[in-house]
Amino acid sequence: MKVKSQNVQGWLLFAPAAILLIAFTHYPTIATFINSLFTNSSVIRPSRFSGFESYQNLASDPVFWKVLVNNTWLALGTIPTSIALAIIMALIVNKAIPGRGFLRMAYFTPTMLPMIAVANIWLFFYAPEIGLLDKFLEIFGVESHNWLGDPATVLPSIIVMTIWKEAGFFMIFYLAGLQTISPELEEAAKLEGSSRWNYFWRIQFPLLLPTTLFVFINAFLNSFKLVDHLFVLTKGGPDNASNLILYYIYETAFSFLDISYASALTVVLLIALALAALGQFFFIDKRVHYR
Amino acid sequence: MNIFKKLTLGIATALSISMMPMLAAAETELTMYYPVAVGGPLTKTVDKMVENFMAENPDIKVNAIYAGNYNDARIKALAALESGQPAQLSVMFSIDIYELIELDAIVPFDDVVSTDEERAWLDSFYPSLMENGVTAEKTWGIPFQRSTIVMYYNKDAFRAAGLDPESPPATWDELVDAGKKLTKDDGSQWGLMIPSTGYPYWMFGALAMQNNETLMNGAGDTTYYDKPGVVEALSFWKDLGSTHKVMPEGTIEWGTLRQNFLEGQTAIMWHSTGNLTTVKNKATFDFGVAMLPAGKRRGTPTGGGNFYIFKDTTDEERAASLKLIKYMTSPESSAGWSVATGYMGISPSSYETDTLKSYIAEFPPAAVARDQLEFATAELSTYQAGRVRKALDDALQAALVGSKTPEEALSEAQATADRVLKAYR
Numbered sequence: 001m002k003v004k005s006q007n008v009q010g011w012l013l014f015a016p017a018a019i020l021l022i023a024f025t026h027y028p029t030i031a032t033f034i035n036s037l038f039t040n041s042s043v044i045r046p047s048r049f050s051g052f053e054s055y056q057n058l059a060s061d062p063v064f065w066k067v068l069v070n071n072t073w074l075a076l077g078t079i080p081t082s083i084a085l086a087i088i089m090a091l092i093v094n095k096a097i098p099g100r101g102f103l104r105m106a107y108f109t110p111t112m113l114p115m116i117a118v119a120n121i122w123l124f125f126y127a128p129e130i131g132l133l134d135k136f137l138e139i140f141g142v143e144s145h146n147w148l149g150d151p152a153t154v155l156p157s158i159i160v161m162t163i164w165k166e167a168g169f170f171m172i173f174y175l176a177g178l179q180t181i182s183p184e185l186e187e188a189a190k191l192e193g194s195s196r197w198n199y200f201w202r203i204q205f206p207l208l209l210p211t212t213l214f215v216f217i218n219a220f221l222n223s224f225k226l227v228d229h230l231f232v233l234t235k236g237g238p239d240n241a242s243n244l245i246l247y248y249i250y251e252t253a254f255s256f257l258d259i260s261y262a263s264a265l266t267v268v269l270l271i272a273l274a275l276a277a278l279g280q281f282f283f284i285d286k287r288v289h290y291r
Numbered sequence: 292m293n294i295f296k297k298l299t300l301g302i303a304t305a306l307s308i309s310m311m312p313m314l315a316a317a318e319t320e321l322t323m324y325y326p327v328a329v330g331g332p333l334t335k336t337v338d339k340m341v342e343n344f345m346a347e348n349p350d351i352k353v354n355a356i357y358a359g360n361y362n363d364a365r366i367k368a369l370a371a372l373e374s375g376q377p378a379q380l381s382v383m384f385s386i387d388i389y390e391l392i393e394l395d396a397i398v399p400f401d402d403v404v405s406t407d408e409e410r411a412w413l414d415s416f417y418p419s420l421m422e423n424g425v426t427a428e429k430t431w432g433i434p435f436q437r438s439t440i441v442m443y444y445n446k447d448a449f450r451a452a453g454l455d456p457e458s459p460p461a462t463w464d465e466l467v468d469a470g471k472k473l474t475k476d477d478g479s480q481w482g483l484m485i486p487s488t489g490y491p492y493w494m495f496g497a498l499a500m501q502n503n504e505t506l507m508n509g510a511g512d513t514t515y516y517d518k519p520g521v522v523e524a525l526s527f528w529k530d531l532g533s534t535h536k537v538m539p540e541g542t543i544e545w546g547t548l549r550q551n552f553l554e555g556q557t558a559i560m561w562h563s564t565g566n567l568t569t570v571k572n573k574a575t576f577d578f579g580v581a582m583l584p585a586g587k588r589r590g591t592p593t594g595g596g597n598f599y600i601f602k603d604t605t606d607e608e609r610a611a612s613l614k615l616i617k618y619m620t621s622p623e624s625s626a627g628w629s630v631a632t633g634y635m636g637i638s639p640s641s642y643e644t645d646t647l648k649s650y651i652a653e654f655p656p657a658a659v660a661r662d663q664l665e666f667a668t669a670e671l672s673t674y675q676a677g678r679v680r681k682a683l684d685d686a687l688q689a690a691l692v693g694s695k696t697p698e699e700a701l702s703e704a705q706a707t708a709d710r711v712l713k714a715y716r
Contacts (some may be wrong), residue, residue, distance in 0.1 A: 056357035062683075127547040129478070129556045144478055149488075151692050182575050200563060237488055238688035239695075248693040256677035257390060 018249060029270065032265035036263035041198035054264035064265070067245045075223040075245065078166065083215055085167040087208070090174035091200070093216075111169040122161045126233075148234055149255035152239035158242055161229065166222060170215045178204065209288045217280055224273065236246075245269055293429065300353045306631040319611040320352045324371070325382040326364035327357065327594060336631045344618045351611045355406070363389075372396060372601060384686035385423035385597040386609035388431050389511045390540045393674060397599045403609050410530035412617060416638045422599050422669035426511060432597030433616055434637040437562040439591045439660050439667055440497050446577040448473055449482065450542045459559075459581040463501070463527065466584045467560075470537025473558040483556040483578030485528065491687040492591055492680050494561060494673050497583055498524040500590025500668050503690070506683070512715040516683060517698075517705040523691050525697040528585070533693070541692050563594060564660040567633030571654065580656035584657065589666040626650075635660040656677035673708075680690040684706040 036054050039045035058064050106259060110118065125132045126147040134144045147157045189199040227247040230236055236243030237253070247267070253262035279289045323341075327333045334357045356654035358364040361384040368381045382555060383391070384605050404410050416434055424432030436442075452472040460466040470482025485494050489709045499506055504520040507513060515521060532540040552560040555571055561583065570578065598611060618624060621671045625641040630650050635640050641645045642651075642661060651658045673679045686704035689695040695703075 068572060123544070123546060124550070127544065127550070129481075130551055131555050132549070146539055146543075149539075149692070151694060224585045232546070235488060237684070238692050241692075251677070251681070255362060255681070256675065257394075258678070288602035 002105050012140075015133070031267050032263045032270075035168060035259055036261075037268055038260060040258060040260050050260070051174065054261050055246060055268075057261065058264055058268065063240055063243065063248065065114065067243045067248045070241075070243060071224060071245050074156055074159060075220060077156070078162045078223055079216065079219045082163045082167045082170060082219060083212065086170035086174050086215065087205075089167065089171040090178055093171070094175060094178045107168045107171050109168065111167045111172075113165075115165070115228035116232055118161070118165055119232035122229075123233055126157055127225065148242075149238060151238055154238065154242040158233065161233075162226065163201065163225075166219065170219065173211050173215055177208045181207050213280070213284060213288050216284075217277070221273070224269070292526075299510070305515055306308045306535055314528075318350045318352050319607050320354070320377075321380065321608065321611055322354045322356065322371075322376075322378045323380050323615070324356050324358040324368040324378060324669070326359060326361045326384075329605060336628065339530065339630070340616075340619060340624055342611050344615055347618070348614065349697050351614065352499060353615060364389075364596075365540075366465075368601075369394070369396065372603065378598045378610045380598060380603060380616065382435055383709055384678055385432055385437070385593070385595060386670050387547070387599075388423065388426060389674045390571055390676055391599060392426070392431065396601055397431055397608070398602045398604075399431050400433065400600070401429050402614050403600060409613070409617075410533050412679075415640065416662050417622075419664050419667040419669075420593055420637055422509075422594065429493055432599055433620055434600050435596055435620060436565075436632070436634045437593055437595040437597075437637055437664050437668060439593055440494065440561050440589075441564050441567075441568075441659050441663065442561055442581045442583065442585060443552060443570060444543045444559045445552070445557075446579050447553065448555065448576075452558070455581065456577070456654060459579060460584050461582075463586045466518055467531070467535050467537060470531070470535060470559070474537050476712050480555060481539060483531060483559045483561075484538055484543050484548055484551060484647075485531070485561045486545040486548045487542040487688060487691050490594075493594055493689055495525065495528070495683070496592035496668070497561070498586070500592070500666075501586035501588060503587040505668060506671050507673050509669075512712050513678060514673060514683075514705060514708040514712070517545075517685070517702040520589040522697050522701050524586070525687065525701060529690055529693075529697060532691070542688055564633050564635060565595070567656065568631070569633070571633075571656075580659045582666070583658060589663070591663055591667050592670040593667050593674065594670050621677055629657070635664075673712060675711045679708045682711075 037049060038047045038050060039050045039053075089107050093100055093107065097103070113121075124130070128134055128144050128146045130147070131147075133147065138144070145153065147153050185203055186199065189203060195203075224244075225246060226245050227250070230244065230247045231240065234242045236247055246269070249262050249265045249269070252258050252265060256262075300517050301481055312356070325337055327337075337357075338355060345351065351669055356367075358367040364381065365387055367384050368383065369448060370377055371378045384401040398412060404413060413430055413433075420437050421430070424430055424434065436685060442459065444459050449456040449459075449469075452469075454469055454472060460469045468485065473480065473482035487494065499521050501533055502520050502524040504515065504518055504524065506521070508515075531538040548557075548560055548562060548693045549566055549570065551557050551710060552562075553570070553575075567580065582589060598619070600612045600616075605613070621636060622636075622638060622641040622644050623646070625636045625638060626644040627648040629636045629641065629647060642658075647657070671683070682704040686695070686700035690700045
């Protein structure tokens, strides 16, 4: 009897989390997978079971491969740079310098702005002729360039904007990480005559590794899920040069109303992210030193 | 009293309270979604019109819900229907017609009108504005916020370049000539800008028609992307940048183009009439508005939003919706809407109203869109419109940035469109 009531209590405690997880994570995932196996229903053509046809279509869809490659470049372009910048900014504002509060706020401001607002600002930065960037480069005699209209520069332009947007956010985590490092370590290092770089590389950086792992995972996920700016900046253009996988899913589902294909794309994205997360936890996690 | 009785009583009370307003007033309640695609406080204008309608018709209550841009409005209205939320009518993109029919979401107006007077009302609009609303011999959409592409030009820049500001280029050749005179070598001023992001297929519809071609058939199941005349039109567009050097190469951003024009970076721009009121309020120079120039002929697609009535509605709701639509599209409403926004009056009689007559007398550019209607055609609209349109958009951008030749790009787009549309023929 006692065991039974404990069981009930256990299930009741588990229920709120379970209900939320099942309703908003597990059920949609399964429904998405099932949707991907059926064709779209319309009056003219009712839905029918099509098996893995959508997935076969994926393989022969050049836009799908294009957005995968773009996403990879975006991840490679944004993650290392924004982490490095975040560490540098955190080291600067961790020191007792005049105007520290102001500087911290300035670094953090891009994070507080909504992505759509940021994109609207940067749209005018990048505008040829009238944009801030072109006006600035004009001083040095550089000719005007159509940053978002040229397939060669559109993705780098978006990478720069993303770094600007994200680095301040990651800085906060590094700042918190730096402040948990005992000041005695720095004093000891000074007494031993260790150089500033040596202190950073041998002591601060290893102690910050848990933070780095956390930031890395966040940056990785963001490189897949941040697409708000595309609605304003390029809509994936020119000719898909800046299209990303999540934006392509949105377009497929809500502009093409092709739920079946969008579901297949979503399942592929989910599998890729799940694999990446597993990899991070099983391989990188082992190398990170936690206290 | 046990807990179940209490609960039942509570639910019963709650139900009867929530039912009360329905019993009290025997009014018809309508929910209407509408989009706004250009900047400016247009939601207020729509809300005001709806308020006036309700004042005149106390037995009808209208909830007008602003739903973002055209794409958002369609998504929200369809999602509301799917989830069982009531929505009786909506303003949506005129080119959504085939998808709405395929989803069995809308009724043709032919089934809603009953009197001869109402049937005559269906014929009271400009025929070219009806093209996107009629298919399979039925009328599915009634024009509301409609536009065409017009040519805005900077008269001061024309004078400075020794061109006559009162005779803007009327043919492609004149456009190129004027463009060459207007383009400054130091890059501080371009002759012409045609936007190629956002809605490239729309701009291209104009160029194709000027070259005597249309992009699709009336049944919405075939596109003509790879016809020689269409390829020629794209070559001309590309040549403006790469050969004639009167337009920047690469794609030109839809969203910042108006700013480019207002800052004098380009002497001519092609843009929606929906921008007219904003340009009028913000331009610091003398500007003119003209019809698009002719290739083999003049031409522009129409654009904008139509009224649709949803299928899942009662007869009373349909009648009330029709009443609302008739009010919103009446000559007086249409004239007021046109003055507030730059969108065009949708019927010949709207231009007979005092409101528009006096507005045009004081500001002649407002009449250009109307005069151009004579040369207008339907906007690109097919089954599976999103995908068929994107195939063309991608092809246009690929050709403009030079990664593919116009022939290559358009024949690939045609192959994609054929694959998607085959099932509908």
